[in-house]
Amino acid sequence: MSETILRQGESAPHPRPLTVLGLESSCDDTAAAVLRMPGAANAPGEILANVVMDQTALHAAFGGVVPELAARAHAEKMDLAVEQALAEAGLGLSDLDVIAVTSGPGLIGGVLAGVMCAKGLSAGSGLPLVGVNHLAGHALTPRLTHGLAFPYLMLLVSGGHCQFLLVQSPSQYRRLGGTIDDAPGEAFDKTAKILGLPQPGGPAVQRAAETGDAKAFALPRPLLDRPGCDMSFSGLKTALLRARDGAVAAHGGLRSQDRADLCASFQATVAAVLREKTRRALAAAREIAPDLSALCIAGGVAANSMLRAELDALAQGEDLPLIAPPLRLCTDNGAMIAWAGGELYRLGQRDGFDLAARPRWPLDQTSPALLGSGRKGPKA
Ligand code: KG4
Ligand code: ZN
Numbered sequence: 001m002s003e004t005i006l007r008q009g010e011s012a013p014h015p016r017p018l019t020v021l022g023l024e025s026s027c028d029d030t031a032a033a034v035l036r037m038p039g040a041a042n043a044p045g046e047i048l049a050n051v052v053m054d055q056t057a058l059h060a061a062f063g064g065v066v067p068e069l070a071a072r073a074h075a076e077k078m079d080l081a082v083e084q085a086l087a088e089a090g091l092g093l094s095d096l097d098v099i100a101v102t103s104g105p106g107l108i109g110g111v112l113a114g115v116m117c118a119k120g121l122s123a124g125s126g127l128p129l130v131g132v133n134h135l136a137g138h139a140l141t142p143r144l145t146h147g148l149a150f151p152y153l154m155l156l157v158s159g160g161h162c163q164f165l166l167v168q169s170p171s172q173y174r175r176l177g178g179t180i181d182d183a184p185g186e187a188f189d190k191t192a193k194i195l196g197l198p199q200p201g202g203p204a205v206q207r208a209a210e211t212g213d214a215k216a217f218a219l220p221r222p223l224l225d226r227p228g229c230d231m232s233f234s235g236l237k238t239a240l241l242r243a244r245d246g247a248v249a250a251h252g253g254l255r256s257q258d259r260a261d262l263c264a265s266f267q268a269t270v271a272a273v274l275r276e277k278t279r280r281a282l283a284a285a286r287e288i289a290p291d292l293s294a295l296c297i298a299g300g301v302a303a304n305s306m307l308r309a310e311l312d313a314l315a316q317g318e319d320l321p322l323i324a325p326p327l328r329l330c331t332d333n334g335a336m337i338a339w340a341g342g343e344l345y346r347l348g349q350r351d352g353f354d355l356a357a358r359p360r361w362p363l364d365q366t367s368p369a370l371l372g373s374g375r376k377g378p379k380a
Contacts, residue, residue: 022338026106071109100341177229
């Protein structure tokens with residue numbers, strides 16, 4: 001193998017641009033995207049198509065994602081999503097360089113549907129196949145959207161995930177902490193349910209909180225009294241239930257002002273816990289990587305404006321930018337899988353037809369597993 005020797009003043013040659021198809025089906029979104037990765041290092045990607053077929057209506061009557069129904073819908077829709085993505089990009093399979101697919105963690109039937117489809121496409125076209133960890137897709141999104149340089153700290157907060165990741169390379173992650181029970185999105189959704197607000201609960205609670213007093217109810221701030229960056233949100237919903245029952249008993253029903261106050265108190269508590277835990281995670285990350293480039297946030301809960309404001313203030317105080325990708329790229333999508341797959345391909349990853357679908361797959365293999373399994377699948 002010949003080796004390139006760089007002379008002083010010369011920079012490493014840029015890798016060639018890549019066109020990548022990304023498939024995602026680990027939870028309740030069937031997604032396919034076509035993405036162009038630039039040759040330059042630390043430059044953002046160009047999304048040529050980003051198709052997301054969500055299954056909200058399919059699961060609405062059940063109050064959560066039904067894995068069997070999800071898997072069947074993924075198997076039915078994945079090839080349609082791929083066809084649509086290629087058509088929107090104006091490309092055929094022969095224009096692609098790589099096929100990337102989420103191969104875990106997630107609901108196993110859905111992951112299998114995506115992996116089988118990707119294997120079929122790879123077998124038919126001869127294109128290389130790359131299996132991607134779903135969490136790596138989320139964690140690398142700030143590179144896709146902003147061309148962000150490593151290392152950075154990512155807070156991933158959604159209905160299914162909640163963890164701090166120090167992102168050091170496409171294949172190197174340190175999990176600095178995470179929830180030991182519910183994810184914050186789940187807590188928002190349960191709060192909405194307890195207070196008779198519609199699902200998904202996050203936006204409804206945020207709206208109701210606008211007219212509420214965040215100091216009206218003192219809710220517990222779980223695990224703040226303990227060192228470290230692990231979090232717990234399940235006790236909060238029990239406390240909220242008790243506070244609601246207290247308000248109902250006092251006034252013979254839930255007054256709309258009480259509902260607004262409960263929402264405001266709940267939201268402020270979650271934001272305060274996440275801010276303090278993020279402060280600690282930043283300190284821990286800087287111990288390992290003093291040249292941290294940014295604080296990043298992704299996942300559906302990243303849409304919460306109070307949380308964003310709290311983390312923005314924290315980041316400013318720490319002299320770091322806060323990077324939050326646009327919401328459609330914060331939530332599950334195929335573009336993030338295409339990007340992560342392209343980065344891994346450049347590092348030499350190639351998967352065979354023995355690529356396995358993995359229900360659990362921690363990004364950081366060295367940290368002990370977190371407890372619990374979310375409404376939308378394992379938290380890994
Ligand atoms: O990332 P996502 O779309 O799906 C997965 O969990 O995989 O996140 C959805 C979660 C839901 O629990 C929803 O209530 C929450 O994100 N969410 C919010 C807001 N918008 C969505 N939570 C708080 N505030 C919001 N504005
Ligand atoms: Zn996700």
